[in-house]
Amino acid sequence: MIQILFFFFAALAVGAAINVLVQKHVMYSALSLILMLTAVSVLFILLKADFLAVIQVIVYAGAIMVLFVFVIMLLNLPEDEDGADRLRWLKFVGIPLGLFFLVLVVTTLWNVEGSAGTQQQIVGSPAAIGQSLFTDFLLPFEVTSLLILIALMGAVVFAKKDL
Amino acid sequence: MIEYLTSSEFVVLMIKILVIFGGVMGALAYLSWLERKMMARVQMRPGPTRVGPFGLLQPIADGLKFLFKEDVIPTHSNKFLFIAAPVVSLVPALLSFSVIPFGPSLQITDLSVGLLFIFAITSLGVYGIALGGWASNSKYPLMGAIRSSAQMISYELSLTLSVVGVLMIANTLSLGELVAAQQNTWLGIIPRWNIFLQPVAFVVYLISAVAETNRLPFDLAESEQELVAGWHTEYSSMKFAMFMLAEYANIVTVSALATIMFFGGWTGPMFGPELLRMALPTVWFLLKVSIFIFFYVLMRATVPRIRYDQLMRFGWKVLLPISLANIVVTSFIVAIS
């Protein structure tokens, strides 16, 4: 049963990611990315990280992608022009090279031992994450608050019409 | 897997889903009747009275009208997104009823992160509005959609932060346990509801919930006088009905969350014979949710609209600092005691 779920949502994630590349209009790419994020969130649930799965939907699919969709809506972009790019041959070389790399990676990872999602003692519960986040990882946590402040200021400064 | 599908547990789950879903859809339809009647009475006129006694068959007449109306899709709109937007708005609104406890055993599923699940699903509902406005390819819907989704994501912050105080007291994210933690009483009379422990959070939650569901006084993005009809200008018949259903479902969801977190959910005085005792928690829950819905409709009928910049300023500069201060104070008190 878990295997059916895994294959379905893995195929959905890969299909949505490929759709991000294939679509000409960037709004459809953004919507496919939202689909991929929710599919990955379900994979997190299969790995018993349920708090992280919900946080991924709230933060990534519900806030960051809203930002992307807003900007695309406001800029009112046309479909991508297919112009006289010097690098048109890029996709015909890149994709075979990518597939070759993929074959390398798959043959290395195929026989990694151990299965995921079988641990009974670790469940990514909020209590466990909170415990670790506020004791062992307190310094990075405080530094990320500084990071967000800087990003906030940077975004406001860059998007202003006249400083 | 086949033995699970035929087990009694699955059948009970299906019955629960049918009961809750059917009840919710019926309630949404009659919420529109309640709203029209109440607004009419506040404005000293009778409201719908022709269709059935007291106008009680009006929602059915409205539903039939929506089914038979012509479905207009503007020529220059983005057809796929135009048709998808009401669905993207309605599905998250209905999905949040799967974790709400209507009674001690009348909850479809008690997720360990149930409260966050509802917030996650609500934040996905923003896309229905944004895409609906953008796909209509017209200026009023686009403006309405941008304003409305900016308002929703701004008030989501204070909505989520205002309940952190309750979570610190109850130490759990699952809704069933939140309700169970409020079951006893102090001194035998005063129930152990979180409203007595977190009054500021309750006020912040209520105001954020009104803004989050785009209701008056925060509905500048869909008001008739300002923006024709906001993001659902170009929609007709069933798609418009789906947007309306989604809005009412959001109202019921935030009312249900308010009762669960601050007013004890289905807890209440138990009395009477055994059969009555089984139904009484659900009755208390529905009574409390109805009080909140009543309050929402009354507010729509009485309060004037707030301008958009005042709205955004209020959300970011007033509600967000208050909810953060509430978290700090509550964490001090919880840490000390």
Add this chain to the structure above:
Amino acid sequence: MIPIGWYLILSAILFLIGVLGFLIKRNIIALLLSVEIMLNAVNLTFVAFSSKHGRISGQIFVFFVLVVAAAEAAVGLALVIAMFRNRESLNVDRSNLLKW
């Protein structure tokens, strides 16, 4: 149960799609979306290993990756808006004024 190799392979596939998107697409917003795909693939790897070894620190790192992705998306989009105001096009090939 699902062997961890499958999660790692899925993550590698997603990462590869992100890299290909980053190298092939010409629209800046599409480049930012490809970066998000790559970061998601890395998140999946972290959570898979955290689940296999039974340590929670993998999931904590995912938190930090999420924060960094949010900050980078915000600043990147502000830059996109500023760039769009100047030259009315989001094609990266058109922004080549500094080339020799």
